[in-house]
Amino acid sequence: MNDNELGTYLRTWREAVTPAEAGLPAGHRRRTPGLRRAELAMLAGISVEYLTRLEQGRDRNPSAQVLGALADALHLSLKDRMVLRRLTREADGGDPVLCAAAPPLGRTVRPTVRAVLDSLEPAPAAVLNWIGDVIAHTAGYARLVGPLGLLDDERPNLLRYFFTDERARETHPDWDRVADDLVARLRHGAPLREPAVTELADELTVTAGAEFADRFADLATTPRTVGSQEIRHPQAGPLRLLNETLALPDDGQRVVVHLPADDTTAAALDRLNGRRPGALFAVPETPVRETG
Structure with a gap:
């Protein structure tokens, strides 16, 4: 795992922002389309030497004012600013208050969450923890993903399935996009110092190689709370699903609900669930507005 995530994040964004986007002339003989260190340092009002120390991991505790100036210069969204602040805390050994408040990695659900899950039948829905373990699900979810092989393991895990089971590639035409989102959620939604997170990341780095490792090293990709995916289902045929994610931060869990995107x-x-037509209704897909 990268031990200089803060520096890598800053450098990745610096190289992604063009001089034109920052209001600077492009000039000539640029070795990178992004900003030079001197340009970012000037925009943020800090020295080139200090920015170099941050990017190289020799200084891991910048002030809030410096972080804000860098975020402004890089035009970071609110979501990306939160990632920057989080990586600062990780680099400094973790925020004691945040670490103390972090719930343990759960593999059971509260009765009220279970009741909410039951009320979603026959929609495919599941509760997942930080590392993607499927810890509870509706019967509709089992009928959807059971034939795909996701529930074959005694302790099914979405990331392990996607990166090590060939059936995931065969049944998901948009495998790359779903895989991007799953890894981004692991990186940005889980406490990286949690042993189970480290163990899973190390395991998949070995078993899946660059397919996983490159994604895990990509600090710029953030997870989506809504999205869509296609499935080539062996029993139901081609499916288009909209995904909605409901966070349960106090439990370190999330509820993922899959809804039909078309009639x-x-x-x-409905046929897969043995229901008459009309038990599930298509949800119109609407564009997602980006904030920040």
């Missing part, structure tokens, strides 16, 4: 998928899921 054909709704009817196919």
Whole structure:
């Protein structure tokens, strides 16, 4: 795992912002399309030497004022600013208050969460923890993903399935996009110092190689709370699903609900669940507005 994540994050964003985006002339003979260190340092009002120390990991505790100036210069969104602040805390050994408040990695759900899950039937829905363990699900979810092989393991894990089971690639035409999101969620939604997170990351780095490792090293990709995916289902045929994620931060868990994106998928899921048509309704897909 990268032990200079803060520096890597800053350098990645510096190299991604063009001089034009920062209001600077492009000039000639640039070795990178992004900003030079001197340019970012000037925009943020800090010295080149100090920015170099930050990027090289020789200084891991910048002030809030410096972070704000760098975020402004790089035009970071609110979400990306939160990642920057989080990486600062990680680099400094962790924020004691945040670490103390972090819930343990759970593999059971509260009765009220279980009741909410039951109320979602027959929609495919599941509760996952930080590392992607499927710890509870609806019967509709089992009928959807069971034939895909996701629930074959005694302790099913979404990341392990996606990166080590060939059936995941065969049944998900948009495998790359879903894989990007899963790894981004592990990186940005889980406490990286949690042993189970480290163990899973190390395991998948060995078993999946660069497919996982390169994604895990990409600090710029953040997870989506809403999205869509396609599935080539061996029983129901091609499906288009919209995904909604509901966070349970106090439990270190999230509820993921899959809803049909069109009438054909709704009817196919009804047949899969042994229901009459109309049990599930297609949800119109609307553009997601980016904030920040």
